[in-house]
Amino acid sequence: MPDTEWPRYEVFKQDRPGRPHEAVGTIHAPDPEMALLNARDVFVRRPECYNLWVVPQDQVLTMTRMEMELNPNWADEAIPEDAPMRTFYVFTRQHHRRSMVAATHVGEIQARHHREALRKALESGRFTDKPVYLWMIVPADAVTSSGEEDVEPMFAPAQDKRYRDQSYYGGLIFDKNALKRREREMG
Amino acid sequence: MTTATTPTTTTTLDTELLQALVDRLLAMADDEVILGHRDAEWTGHAPILEEDIAMANLAQDEIGHALIWYQLIEDLTGQDPDQMVYFRDAPAYRNVQMVELPKGDWAFTMLRQYLFDLYERLLLDRLLTSAYRPLADAAAKIRREEIYHYRHTSTWVERLALGTDESHRRMQAALDRLWPFAAQLFVPLSGDAALLAAGFFPAMDELRAAWQEAVHSFLTNMNLTLPQTRPVTAERDQHTHWLPILLGEMQMVARIEPDAAW
């Protein structure tokens, strides 16, 4: 009997209003609604979060600088003549520092398909003030987003579970004298 | 219910009202602590890794809610929450039988949680305007997590009811088993009239009607049949044989060293 772990969704998290969304990982889910719930349970166990996006993984184009060098024809692809122009979100990583985030939302571009969007993003010069090592191209119409009304029920409760935070555990003092006293009392 | 203009403190509560309030708080606390215990049994055994994580969240929320209600009792009577949870025997517990039943399969757990989540959401909506301020404040805090629980469990009930033939069959079997027990959620306590008069707690009749209307339309839309079996109308001090088994495991470490700090 064939088994399934469900399809994957890329997860993008916005920590606070006005901050850019960041690619934090993926979750497995059967559909977009469950993807949003699973993304919250996996990635928002601790503060902060204001908004979550989930996108089917096969709808996200991820490309590294090296990949583009190794395959110079990466932008070639057949796009149907009547394909409409769509908005694509652009995410980049421009450093090699240790981080829990794969890429950060830097803007958007209009194109008919992912590779065209990436090519136009490169050509525009808008995103390459510093070298970009990793690109993620996300079609806006493939995004399922949490709403304003979700902030209270979905994201705020993480703040209450302080016992999940390491700073909640003060150093417990081992009191040898107290132990000796108790041992004496117990005989 | 009218909202009090000044917060009601314990010194202004008469004995009868105080007891009625403690009885209702205990019912809510015990429901949550037992349900949270059952939810946590899925940790490491859920159908997929993401649901291990989700059920652990549900369990933490329920136990957290129980702690809030026990703490309100502590404020009124001085009883310590851990003492109440770990050193009472089964006959002294005031949870409904539905939450003490074994976790069953995924359909059973999700449906039980859904039926309870809906009841709790409707109850909390009404408690927001309780004249007993601590209760209203607690309800506001708990309610936001319950909105999320309801979303999670109603989403699952729908997917299982309308998934495969097997999942539908299991969901119907769960409904057949759980439906009579759900009625016990609305059995009145002896002090309810006093609580209603004081504006502390809503009327169970109205709550049941709201719950039934919501459940009826939700479940029948998924080709599920509501059973015609006789509802459980026992009082909350009547339990199934499952509760002492559950408490036996839950309380064993605490009871082995009653004076220890953990």
Add this chain to the structure above:
Amino acid sequence: MSTFPSTPTTRPLPNVGLPTDPDYEQRLAEFEARIEDGEKIEPGDWMPYEYWRQLVRMISQHAHSEVVGMLPEGAWIPRSPSLRRKLILIAKVQDEAGHGQYLYHAAESLGVDRDTLIHQLLEGKAKYSSVFNYPTLTWADVAMIGWLVDGAAIKNQTMLAHCSYGPYSRAMVRICAEETFHYKQGKEAVTLYAQGTPRQRRWAQDALNRWWWPALMMFGPHDKDSPNSPALMRWKIKTKSNDTLRQEFVNEIVPELLAVGLQIPDPELRYDEETGNWHIGPIDWDEFWQVLQGNGLMNKARMEARRRAHEEGLWVREAAEAYARRRMARSGPEKMAA
């Protein structure tokens, strides 16, 4: 028990270099220069097959360990002796599931799907940390695991956060941020029990007696017996040797354990004034290999529990997918893939 061949005949991902490729040596030199420069290697970049294979092995074993690791502590959730401890333990085990999730994601970035990895585990074809093949016999075991086992894991994970492979490094950074609470809550609890009732103190000492050596074995075989290590070090997958990490761990934790009145179950343990190192006695590597091979006390039970959960969950996973397929069929054709 290797799940991927050491001499490949096919390319697992487009830019993975096989030793038989004509440009292999040149690409390898460029790759190693990138790593020397501190660059992160991402999926899609050129990487030698052996790098790919070592990462798939390491990351999937790490992921399996987190998931199996839910069981020894999860067993005690129902018996937690206070509401606060219950919340803490559920949160800790939840984190372990979450860490497994992040790690499977990192393994999946190498082109292996999670379904395959899980089946390798359940069919006994994959390894996981043998520390989880020991039973938890008292409530104090739970506390001791937090202090010792998670303490050891933190040392390893802090090092791995620097690793050259982007997705693994990112998973480690996220895990490190969450793991410290596991260690601190364990240390807090053991400290309390070590000065508690006579029974609590007995439990704490007994737990240390049983978990000390398994925790030390978590750092892996001695460097001289570690065949994978040289490649892992050269490519900055590991940056510190097994013995180095183990010694660091021992030096940090021995004084803390002694300070709370516990005795280390090692008659040869001694402090070396000159080096500042605590020297431990010989590790029983026979036991290590036995447990790793599957003959530990709990190996069978752990696998049976995971198998049962997975099999009993099949109808659930299928139902959710069936519902999704039906919904999508109603809402129209899927969009073109990226």
